[in-house]
Structure formats: structure tokens, C-alpha cells
Amino acid sequence: MxxxxxxxxxxxxxxxxxxxxxxxxxxxxxxxxxxxxxxxxxxxxxxxxxxxxxxxxxxxxxxxxxxxxxxxxxxxxxxxxxxxxxxxxxxxxxxxxxxxxxxxxxxxxxxxxxxxxxxxxxxxxxxxxxxxxxRLYDVPCDLDLVLLDGDTGSAKTAILSDLARQGVQTVDLEGLACHRGSLFGAVPGQPQPGQKLFESQLVATLDALDPARPVVVEAESSKIGNRVVPPMLWEAMRRAPRIEVTAPLPERARYLVEAYGDIADQREALLAILERLPVHPSQKRLAAWRALVDQGALTALAEALMALHYDPAYARERRKSGREPLATLALDRLDPSALGRAAAEIAEIVATRPPSEWPGP
Missing domain, CATH: 3.40.250.10 (Rhodanese-like domain)
Incomplete structure (x- = not known):
């Protein structure tokens, strides 16, 4: 033998x-x-x-x-x-x-x-x-990344999926991490992969990309749930130009409640999440939010959380970057047809504007 x-x-x-x-x-x-x-x-x-x-x-x-x-x-x-x-x-x-x-x-x-x-x-x-x-910690990321940015509830994940269907190269970090990216983002019944498995799936995704073509990735923090985005990729994301999606606050609240419908009836889980907000609200405000949970007024709760917590946090991060977006798409509605049109417009932008014309870091 x-x-x-x-x-x-x-x-x-x-x-x-x-x-x-x-x-x-x-x-x-x-x-x-x-x-x-x-x-x-x-x-x-x-x-x-x-x-x-x-x-x-x-x-x-x-x-x-x-x-x-x-x-x-x-x-x-x-x-x-x-x-x-x-x-x-x-x-x-x-x-x-x-x-x-x-x-x-x-x-x-x-x-x-x-x-x-x-x-x-x-x-x-x-x-x-x-x-x-x-591969993830020692080798610089050489991809031409474009961030898909927007306030909470602006349907970035759905637009990213539409972009992939339209042939645009994308990396769905939330999909790989099995988490929707906020304190409310855990997927019921689907635990996150361990950090090692997350990194293996990420490497396989990156290796399947064509480095000669732009790659759209949703703007994320350096941590998605309990999974950490490797520093080389995170730094490339921080330097990347961004396309911003905007939508009216009431429409984002409506969309958010629909997208997070799987936790809408989990009263205790919602209350526990409110207690863990990074910037702890006053007792008066927290009591008002608890009352909205008890009343089932989740759209009003989503609107309040975005106006008083999430939107200001996003605004602070954008001010830190000091850069204008590559483009801004203002959507009146976040229904499937509007999201499909937004994806088509973004696809055209990344296909027709070479990286040399993108805003620098």
C-alpha cells in the first residue's frame, strides 16, 4: 500500500x-x-x-x-x-x-x-x-467596499438582498452572524454561530468575490450581536464611501415593526431589552416605553426609540467620519417596489462611478 x-x-x-x-x-x-x-x-x-x-x-x-x-x-x-x-x-x-x-x-x-x-x-x-x-487578521482587505448606510428601519438589509439578486457583489454580515444588528436583532430559535464558524463563513464569502468589482456591505458596528467583525474588514468598512438611504420616521417605524414581527408578542424580552440600552433612559421615559409595550403600541415605541436613541447615535457616527456620502436616496415608502427601485439605482451608481471618483477617507 x-x-x-x-x-x-x-x-x-x-x-x-x-x-x-x-x-x-x-x-x-x-x-x-x-x-x-x-x-x-x-x-x-x-x-x-x-x-x-x-x-x-x-x-x-x-x-x-x-x-x-x-x-x-x-x-x-x-x-x-x-x-x-x-x-x-x-x-x-x-x-x-x-x-x-x-x-x-x-x-x-x-x-x-x-x-x-x-x-x-x-x-x-x-x-x-x-x-x-x-487571512482575516494579518492581510489588509483589498476590496473596493461601498457602505449601504441609513438610520434604523430604513430597510438596508432588504435593499442589500435586492442588490444581490440584481447581480451586485454584496456581503451580508448580518446573515452570516445570524443577527439583525441591534439589541432587538436576535433571531428567535436561531442561535448565532460561534466566532470561529462566523469567520470561516466570512472567509468563504470574501474568497468568492471578484476583487475587480465593487462590493456593497451594510454599515454595521464592529460587533453584530456577539460576533466581532475582524479588524482588517472593519477598518476597510470605516474608510469606505457610503450610499445613504433615508425615509420618513413614521414609515421607518412601520417597516421596523413589520420586519421585527417575530418579537412583537414577547413582552418580557422587549422590556429586558429596554433595560439594556447603552444610553440608559430616564425613569420617566422608560416608564412611558414600558406602557407602550403593555398597550401593544409597538409602532409608537419604535418611533420613540428611533427619534430619541438610535437616530442621534447614527448622526454622531456620521459626523465623526466628516465625509459626504457618495449618494443619498430619499424614499417616501419602504414597500417592495420602492426598495427594488432603490437597489437598481444603487447598482447603477456602483457600476458607473469608478473607485477613483469615490470620496476619500
């Missing part, structure tokens, strides 16, 4: 050479983060991994290895009979575990014995993670 081949890097070009990337770590490890496109064929599940680790520490190394080997053998056999049963003769898998050790070598050795030319990722997941960190 030929010796196992070893891959020393985890960059996309190297990974693209394989028919399948197989993550043999436990499902829990895989859920935290994994290589793009990898499937999870664990040689030890979460319970088995904990069992073997406990025996190793509390009893004996020999017994842990024996029990672990039995689990590994049964699990690999099941994968051969199910997930890998239809793979052809020339199938070329890349196998990895946490650090390129026993788990990946156990799977790779058997796959090689079957007759498939198999490669192990040297250093395992940790090699990939170092590549992601270098």
Missing part, C-alpha cells in the same frame, strides 16, 4: 483538488467550526470521545486505547457501508481531525487500503484555523 499523502496547507486552491473533505472529529467539534464543504464522518462521537478521555485520565492508557480503537473500527465500518458506499475507484478524499493525529490517520489508512488515494491534512483543523486567522 502506498504511504498516505500529507497536505501542508489549507488554502482554497489546495483544498479544491480533492473530491471530498472529510472531518472525522466528533459532531460537537464539527458544529463549532469546520473546513468549507467538509462532511462529518466522526470516528468517535461526542459521548465516545468523552468516555475514552475519562478512561485515559482516570484508569489506564491501554484500556482507553483499546476501547477507543473498538469504537473507531465500528464507526469507520458504518461510514464505509453508508456515506462512502457509492464512491468510485478514483475517489480522492482529504481527511482531517483536530491536529492531524490518530483519528484522521485511522480513517485515512483504511480508506487508502480500500483503494482510494487518500491525503491527510497536516496539523488538522488547527492548520486551517491558522490560515483563517492570517
Amino acid at each position: 502506498k504511504p498516505l499523502q500529507v497536505l501542508a496547507t489549507a488554502d482554497p486552491a489546495a483544498l479544491a483538488a480533492f473530491d471530498q473533505i472529510i472531518d472525522v472529529r466528533s459532531p460537537g467539534e464539527y458544529a463549532q467550526d469546520h473546513l468549507p464543504g467538509a462532511i462529518n464522518l466522526p470516528v468517535l462521537d461526542d459521548a465516545q470521545r468523552a468516555e475514552v478521555g475519562t478512561i485515559y485520565v482516570q484508569e489506564s492508557r491501554l484500556r482507553a486505547n483499546r476501547i477507543g480503537a473498538a469504537h473507531v473500527a465500528r464507526n469507520i465500518a458504518r461510514h464505509l457501508e453508508t456515506s462512502l458506499a457509492d464512491k468510485p475507484e478514483g475517489f480522492r478524499p482529504l481527511v482531517y481531525c483536530w491536529r492531524g493525529g490518530q483519528r484522521s490517520n485511522a480513517m485515512a489508512t483504511i480508506l487508502q487500503r480500500v483503494g482510494w488515494p487518500t491525503t491527510v491534512l497536516n496539523g488538522g483543523y488547527r492548520t486551517y484555523r491558522r490560515w483563517v486567522q492570517a
Whole structure:
């Protein structure tokens, strides 16, 4: 049998050479983060991994290895009979575990014995993670970014989706972070990905972009929920020109209540969020907002929050930049047809005005 081949890097070009990337770590490890496109064929599940680790520490190394080997053998056999049963003769898998050790070598050795030319990722997941960190934290962002800016409730996320449908390059940071970007932004029933998985998804998104074309990204803070935008991208966003969308306050309040309808009936959650506003309101104002929640007057609450809290905060940030927007789109309505027209206008702006004509930092 030929010796196992070893891959020393985890960059996309190297990974693209394989028919399948197989993550043999436990499902829990895989859920935290994994290589793009990898499937999870664990040689030890979460319970088995904990069992073997406990025996190793509390009893004996020999017994842990024996029990672990039995689990590994049964699990690999099941994968051969199910997930890998239809793979052809020339199938070329890349196998990895946490650090390129026993788990990946156990799977790779058997796959090689079957007759498939198999490669192990040297250093395992940790090699990939170092590549992601270098890509996001050490390499300057060279994309021509354009910020889609606007006060709370101005339908920026919907316009960004329309832009993507119209063929404009976009990065949906809120979608990647599974969060709508404010204290009210948690998506019910959908927890945010961990920071590592968020960064993996972000790298994959950035690598799919054409650096010769502009990229529109929604103006965000450096933190989306509990996920942190990597500094290199955040600095590029701060320097980027912006296209501002405006709409009347009552229309934004109406749109916001509609867009956040999933939390409208969660009274306790709404009250708790009001208590966590960064600039704490007076007791009188907070009592008035609580009364609006109790009355179900959510449009009035949204209008009050924007007028007294969110709009002033956005205005302060814009004054700090000291730059005029690349363009301003004033919308009277935030219905689907108006948002589609706004996206078309933005698409034309970014397509016809070269970066050399954009306002400088």
C-alpha cells in the first residue's frame, strides 16, 4: 500500500483538488467550526470521545486505547457501508481531525487500503484555523467596499438582498452572524454561530468575490450581536464611501415593526431589552416605553426609540467620519417596489462611478 499523502496547507486552491473533505472529529467539534464543504464522518462521537478521555485520565492508557480503537473500527465500518458506499475507484478524499493525529490517520489508512488515494491534512483543523486567522487578521482587505448606510428601519438589509439578486457583489454580515444588528436583532430559535464558524463563513464569502468589482456591505458596528467583525474588514468598512438611504420616521417605524414581527408578542424580552440600552433612559421615559409595550403600541415605541436613541447615535457616527456620502436616496415608502427601485439605482451608481471618483477617507 502506498504511504498516505500529507497536505501542508489549507488554502482554497489546495483544498479544491480533492473530491471530498472529510472531518472525522466528533459532531460537537464539527458544529463549532469546520473546513468549507467538509462532511462529518466522526470516528468517535461526542459521548465516545468523552468516555475514552475519562478512561485515559482516570484508569489506564491501554484500556482507553483499546476501547477507543473498538469504537473507531465500528464507526469507520458504518461510514464505509453508508456515506462512502457509492464512491468510485478514483475517489480522492482529504481527511482531517483536530491536529492531524490518530483519528484522521485511522480513517485515512483504511480508506487508502480500500483503494482510494487518500491525503491527510497536516496539523488538522488547527492548520486551517491558522490560515483563517492570517487571512482575516494579518492581510489588509483589498476590496473596493461601498457602505449601504441609513438610520434604523430604513430597510438596508432588504435593499442589500435586492442588490444581490440584481447581480451586485454584496456581503451580508448580518446573515452570516445570524443577527439583525441591534439589541432587538436576535433571531428567535436561531442561535448565532460561534466566532470561529462566523469567520470561516466570512472567509468563504470574501474568497468568492471578484476583487475587480465593487462590493456593497451594510454599515454595521464592529460587533453584530456577539460576533466581532475582524479588524482588517472593519477598518476597510470605516474608510469606505457610503450610499445613504433615508425615509420618513413614521414609515421607518412601520417597516421596523413589520420586519421585527417575530418579537412583537414577547413582552418580557422587549422590556429586558429596554433595560439594556447603552444610553440608559430616564425613569420617566422608560416608564412611558414600558406602557407602550403593555398597550401593544409597538409602532409608537419604535418611533420613540428611533427619534430619541438610535437616530442621534447614527448622526454622531456620521459626523465623526466628516465625509459626504457618495449618494443619498430619499424614499417616501419602504414597500417592495420602492426598495427594488432603490437597489437598481444603487447598482447603477456602483457600476458607473469608478473607485477613483469615490470620496476619500
